[in-house]
Amino acid sequence: MSLQTILPGRLGFGTAPLGNMFRAIPDEDARATVEAAWDQGIRYYDTAPFYGAGLAEERLGQVLSGKPRDSYVLSSKVGRVILDEHETETPDFGEKGGLFEHGNPNKVLHEWTADATERSIEGSLRRLGVDRLDIVWVHDIAQDFHGDAWIQKFEEARTGAFRVLSRLRDEGVIKAWGLGVNKTEPIELTLALDEPQPDGFLLAGRYTLLDHAHALQRLLPLAQEQGVDMVVGGPYSSGVLAGGTNFEYQQAPPEIVERVRKLTELTDKHGISIKAAALQFSLAHPASAAVIPGATRPSRIAEDTAALAENVPTAFWSDLRAGGLVSPAAPLPQGA
C-alpha cells in the first residue's frame, strides 16, 4: 500500500532523541513532548528498538497506548533485538559512536534474519503496549553502521527480514514495509531486485536542505518510476538546520556552519524561519509522503507545525536556487 495512502498528514514525529540520544532526558520531558505532538494533531509516530535499547518505544507507548489504536499510524523497525541481559562494555556503533550511551543498559543483538525480525516485532509491541505496527522499516543495513560488511547485512535482511515483512504485509498484519536508512545505496539495491518490493522507505538525512543531490541522481527517479514513496527522516540534519549544533549526529563542522549561516541570511531576508525552509523543501519532492522531525522538548512541536503552515514566498525559493544553495535538479515548492 502506498505510504501516501496510509499516512495521516505530512508531518509526523520521530522519536530517536527520546531514546536519550546525546543526553539523558527526564521522563516527564519525554512524555510532555509526545503529548504535545498528540495535542498538535500529529498522528504519525516513528520509533525503533535501537533508540536507547527500547527506551524510545517505552516512552512513546506510555502515551500512545492510551489512545484509540485506529486514530494514529505507528512505525517501528527491525534489525536490533533488545535482550534482557545488560551490557558490560560500551557498545560500538561504528561512525555513530556513543549515540545512545544514555539509553537503557540492555544488550542489543544486531540481526536481520527471519527469526530476529519476528522477535524484534514482538519486543516492540510489548514495549509500546500496542497490538500492531502499521509500518515496519528494516533498520540501518547500510555502510554508516557496518562499513564494507553492509552488503552481508543486506543479504541477511534480503533473505530474512524482507521475506517476513512481505508476508506480514500480504497477510494484512502490517500495512507496509521498507528500509529505514541514512544512505541511498541499500534502497537503490532493493528497488533493483526482482523480488517482492517494499511499499516505501524512510530516508534519513539524505533529503534535506544540506544534502539532497545524491538522492536526486538515482534513488528518487527510480522510486518515482516504481511508485514507491519516501518518509524524510532527520529533516534538520540532526539539529543544525533548526538552530541546534549537531550535523549528522556530531558537532557540525565549520563548512556546514557556514552553509547554515548563508541559508539563515536568506531566510532572515525573506522574514521566514529556517525550519519552514527545511521542512517545506523536504516535502516538495513528489516522492515525499511525510517528514518526521525529532525533538525532546514540547516547544519544538509547536515550532514544527507552525513551520509547515508558514507562508514562504516564491521569491525565497528563487533566491535559494539562484544562490546555488540547492541542487538545480531539486523540485521546489510552488514550482519555483
Ligand SMILES: NC(=O)c1ccc[n+]([C@@H]2O[C@H](COP(=O)([O-])OP(=O)(O)OC[C@H]3O[C@@H](n4cnc5c(N)ncnc54)[C@H](OP(=O)(O)O)[C@@H]3O)[C@@H](O)[C@H]2O)c1
Ligand atoms: N535509519 C533510520 O531509519 C533513521 C535515521 C535517522 C532518523 N530517523 C528518524 O527520523 C527522525 C528525525 O531525525 P532526528 O530526530 O535524528 O533529527 P532531526 O529531526 O533532523 O533533528 C532533531 C533535532 O533538532 C533539534 N531541534 C529542533 N528544534 C530546535 C530548535 N529550535 N533549536 C535547536 N535545536 C532544535 C532537536 O533538539 P531537542 O532534542 O533539543 O528538541 C532534535 O535533537 C528520528 O527521530 C527517527 O524517527 C530514522
